[in-house]
Amino acid sequence: MKxxxxxxxxxxxxxxxxxxxxIGVAGMTVSEVKGFGRQKGQTEIxxxxxxxxxxxxxxxxxxxxxxxxxxxVVETIQQTASTESIGDGKIFVLDLxxxxxxxTGETGDAAL
Amino acid sequence: xxxxxxxxxxxxxxxxxxxxxAFAQEAAEAAAAVPNPGNNAWMMxxxxxxxxxxxxxxxxxxxxxxxxxxxxxxxxxxxxxxxxxMLVWVMWGxxxxxxxEGNAIFSWGVPFLAGIDASSTAATFTDEVISEYVFISFQMxxxxxxxxxxxxxxxxxxxxxxxxLFVPIWLTIVYFPxxxxxxxxxxxxxxxxxxxxAGGTVVHINAGVSGLVLAFLLGKRRGYPAEPMPPHxxxxxxxxxxxxxxxxxxxxxxSALEADASAGLAMINTFVATAAGALTWMVxxxxxGHKGSALGFCSGVIAGLVAVTPAAGNSGPFGAIxxxxxxxxxxxxxxxxxxxxxxxxxxxxxxxxxxxxGIVGAIGTAVVYQPFLGGPGDGSTAxxxxxxxxxxxxxxxxxxxxxxxxxxxxxxxxxxxxxxxxEAESDGLDIxxxxxxxxx
Numbered sequence: 001m002k003x004x005x006x007x008x009x010x011x012x013x014x015x016x017x018x019x020x021x022x023i024g025v026a027g028m029t030v031s032e033v034k035g036f037g038r039q040k041g042q043t044e045i046x047x048x049x050x051x052x053x054x055x056x057x058x059x060x061x062x063x064x065x066x067x068x069x070x071x072x073v074v075e076t077i078q079q080t081a082s083t084e085s086i087g088d089g090k091i092f093v094l095d096l097x098x099x100x101x102x103x104t105g106e107t108g109d110a111a112l
Numbered sequence: 113x114x115x116x117x118x119x120x121x122x123x124x125x126x127x128x129x130x131x132x133x134a135f136a137q138e139a140a141e142a143a144a145a146v147p148n149p150g151n152n153a154w155m156m157x158x159x160x161x162x163x164x165x166x167x168x169x170x171x172x173x174x175x176x177x178x179x180x181x182x183x184x185x186x187x188x189x190x191x192x193x194x195x196x197x198m199l200v201w202v203m204w205g206x207x208x209x210x211x212x213e214g215n216a217i218f219s220w221g222v223p224f225l226a227g228i229d230a231s232s233t234a235a236t237f238t239d240e241v242i243s244e245y246v247f248i249s250f251q252m253x254x255x256x257x258x259x260x261x262x263x264x265x266x267x268x269x270x271x272x273x274x275x276x277l278f279v280p281i282w283l284t285i286v287y288f289p290x291x292x293x294x295x296x297x298x299x300x301x302x303x304x305x306x307x308x309x310a311g312g313t314v315v316h317i318n319a320g321v322s323g324l325v326l327a328f329l330l331g332k333r334r335g336y337p338a339e340p341m342p343p344h345x346x347x348x349x350x351x352x353x354x355x356x357x358x359x360x361x362x363x364x365x366x367s368a369l370e371a372d373a374s375a376g377l378a379m380i381n382t383f384v385a386t387a388a389g390a391l392t393w394m395v396x397x398x399x400x401g402h403k404g405s406a407l408g409f410c411s412g413v414i415a416g417l418v419a420v421t422p423a424a425g426n427s428g429p430f431g432a433i434x435x436x437x438x439x440x441x442x443x444x445x446x447x448x449x450x451x452x453x454x455x456x457x458x459x460x461x462x463x464x465x466x467x468x469x470g471i472v473g474a475i476g477t478a479v480v481y482q483p484f485l486g487g488p489g490d491g492s493t494a495x496x497x498x499x500x501x502x503x504x505x506x507x508x509x510x511x512x513x514x515x516x517x518x519x520x521x522x523x524x525x526x527x528x529x530x531x532x533x534x535e536a537e538s539d540g541l542d543i544x545x546x547x548x549x550x551x552x
Contacts, residue, residue, distance in 0.1 A: 044342060045402050047411055047461060048448020051340035 001096035001109065002070035006061040007035065007089040008081040013059050019080040020063070023072055026112065029062040039087035058089060064099055066109045145233055145241040154371035155246045161362025162253035166194045166260055169359050173352025173410070174264050177460045180344040181540020182268045183550035189263045189272060193279045194256035200280045201252040208288035209296060210251065216300040218289045236369040250366060255287055257363075258315045264462035265323025268341075269333050269537055272545050274530045278326075278520055286322060286516035290314050290509055305493065306505035307481060309378065310367035312422025312474040313509040320467020321513040324458055329521040330530050332457035334537050346406050353410040357386055360417050364424035377488065378424035381432035382417070388436035389416020396444045411465060415443040418469035423477040428486025435480055439472045471506055478502040 008016060013030065020028065034055040041054035065073050074091050082088055101111040171187035178186045197205075204223050211219035222228060225248065234247035259279045263270070293299040294306060294314050301313075308314060333341070343349060364382045368375035393412025394404035419439030420432050427435065447464035458464055478498040481489040493501075524530055531537070536544035543549060 045405065046342055046407050047464075048400075048444070048452070049337070051342055053340075 001099060001112070002065050002067060002073075003094040003096040004061075004063045004065060004070060004073055004077075005092040005094070006063070006077045006081070007033070007058050007091075008061065008077070009083065009088060010057060010059045012081045012083075013061075016061065016077055016080045019076050020073060023076055024069065025063060025065065025073060027063075031060045031062075033058050033060045037087070037090065056087065064096055064112055066112060145239075147233060147242045147246075148240055148370075151236070151240055151242050151370045151372075152246055154375070155242050155250055155366060155369065158362035158366025159246065159250040159253055161359045162250070162257060162366065163359075165356050165359030165363065166253070166257050167191050169352050169355030170257065170260055171352070172348045173356055173414075174267060174460055176345040176347065176349030176352060177264075177343040178267050179341060179540070180551055181542055181549075183344065183542060184548055185272070185541030185545050186263070186267050188546060189267075189270070189275050190260040192272065193259045193263060193275055196276060196279050197256040197259045197283055198252050200283050201255050202248070205255055205283060205288055206248050206251065208284070209255075209291040214292065214296065214298055216293065216298065216303070218292050219296060219298075237374070238370065238372070240370055242369060247369070251291070254311060254315060254363075255283060255291070258287055258311075258319045259283060261315070261319035261462055261466055262323040262326060264460035264466075265320075265327040265458045266330055267459040268541065269330055269459075269531050270326075271528070271530065271532050272541075273528055274524050277528060278524045278530075281520040281523055282322065282517060285520060286513055287314075287318065290318055290512055293508070294505065301505045301508060304501050304504065305498075306501050307426050307477050307498070308422045308474065308505065309424040309426050309477075310364045310421045312418070312470045312477065313505050316418045316421060316466040316470030317474060317506060317509045318470075318513045320463040320465075320470055321510050322517040323462035324456065324467060325514050325517040326521050326530075327456055327458050327463075329518070329525065333459065334534060336457045337452070337455075343407065346410075349410055350406060353413050357382075357413055357417065360386075360421075364421060368425055374425045374488075377428075380429050381420050381424050381427055384429050385420035385423075385432035385436035385439075386413055386416040388433040389413060389419065389440040392416075392437045392440035393444055396441060400448075411443065411447070411461070412440045414465050415439045415469045418466055419473035419476065421470070422473045423480050426477050426488060427480035428488070431480030431485040431487055434485075435473060435476045438476060439469045442472050443469050474506050475499065475502050 017028070034057055036054050036056060039056060041052050041056060044051045044053060063073060070093065074093060077091055098107060099111040100107050167190070171190040174190060175183045175187045202225055206225065207220055207222040208218050211221040213219060213221040228244055230245060232244035233241035234244040235241060259282065263275065291314050293301045294308050296302060361379055361382055365375040365378040368378055390409050390412035393408045393415065397404050397408045416436035416439060419435045423432060423435055443465045446468040447461045451458060451464055478495060479485065481487040481498060482495055483489055483491050521530065532541060532544060
């Protein structure tokens with residue numbers, strides 16, 4: 001099992017979610033997050049006083065996927081979330097030791 | 113021009129702007145003058161509209177511009193200063209500004225409203241009278257909002273108890289004399305013929321300069337200007353701006369003291385100068401390469417309102433529009449450029465908009481008053497002469513406010529101190545001064 005964490009542009013969320021559902025991803029956790037990468041920040045101006053915010057709003061997806069599906073999930077997110085401009089985000093893949101469904105106690109791929 | 117005309121005041125040309133002197137007592141004796149219910153009703157409404165400018169208007173406008181940890185403190189200081197000003201006003205303020213006996217600087221004779229009752233009347237600019245209690249209340253709200261306006265310059269670091277000690281001292285040595293000099297018969301600037309319909313000098317320049325001086329005495333907020341301190345709620349600032357604009361009709365059109373043609377003129381000017389100021393600020397932002405902003409709109413509204421205040425009944429609508437445009441331009445420069453250059457910390461731009469816009473309005477009133485610009489003046493005072501009179505009014509107000517605030521500020525500093533300590537400032541004044549949080 002793999003645990004996939006993707007940071008994407010907020011406006012891409014619906015598109016990515018639909019594409020992942022189409023390839024069989026059954027669930028995901030979505031959070032609104034702030035952070036920075038190469039894009040750095042943006043500038044806010046109040047009565048002429050400029051404030052550079054070095055944290056930009058992004059959306060974080062967390063997806064647990066079976067090994068057989070993981071590569072496809074990464075590829076789908078990469079292709080769907082890309083705008084080919086700076087700030088599109090990153091995808092991290094971690095090995096997942098175990099998964100347990102709370103209601104039934106199932107573990108492993110069956111719990112996904 | 114809120115001019116309480118005294119027995120003995122020189123009779124002036126009988127126009128809207130220079131009414132014939134009305135002697136309150138004589139009028140009362142001659143015809144047992146009874147207030148016209150229409151005028152009284154309008155003046156009571158106008159008084160409540162100015163109250164709306166303070167709470168919730170100014171409190172929300174200023175509060176939204178501060179950080180969320182100082183929201184309650186900012187609003188409570190505005191409310192506390194206004195409430196205390198009201199009490200001081202009836203104890204000795206009214207007597208010191210509009211008392212029956214006086215000299216060029218201040219007056220006396222009705223401490224604790226001695227001898228005034230519900231049937232007492234106050235003169236207007238015609239033969240009409242209004243209830244004196246209504247006039248006292250109307251002027252009370254002006255004293256209250258002027259004291260509260262100062263607190264925009266000192267937000268996020270001034271102690272609440274320092275506010276409560278500063279306000280009565282400042283009102284006594286700064287506000288009451290200036291109000292007397294500009295608005296009362298026999299007052300130094302009144303007798304010179306200075307035009308100030310609703311308080312460009314008395315309220316805005318006065319509060320702006322006093323705020324700037326107090327900000328210098330206080331020092332900068334911790335972290336200013338390196339640390340970002342963006343407004344925590346532009347939404348509430350916009351709400352406050354709207355309430356200020358609405359309330360300002362009471363402020364400006366109420367200053368006619370009657371529901372008459374002059375009030376109508378002040379009303380339309382309060383619409384159009386403000387509209388011009390609001391949009392001008394946004395245009396300048398675009399010209400400077402930025403986006404037109406909500407705060408720019410709000411700032412332009414205030415810049416326009418402040419500038420039209422002395423000109424409200426002393427200008428035609430298009431003169432008022434010119435004033436609004438000019439005020440926005442000058443105030444933009446003051447807050448976006450000059451403040452950064454000089455490095456003072458006028459937290460919410462009390463000086464940058466009220467002080468600077470007040471100066472633009474007070475001097476500009478001499479120009480828009482002239483008949484060739486559609487103003488109500490009769491041309492009897494040449495433009496150059498009126499410009500000099502207006503400039504004198506501005507200079508006297510600046511000097512009086514600056515010196516008086518230094519005195520009041522030093523007294524408070526010596527007795528109880530002005531600033532909260534570093535930890536309290538860092539925690540925010542809401543929790544450290546009031547034991548509450550604005551948002552839970």
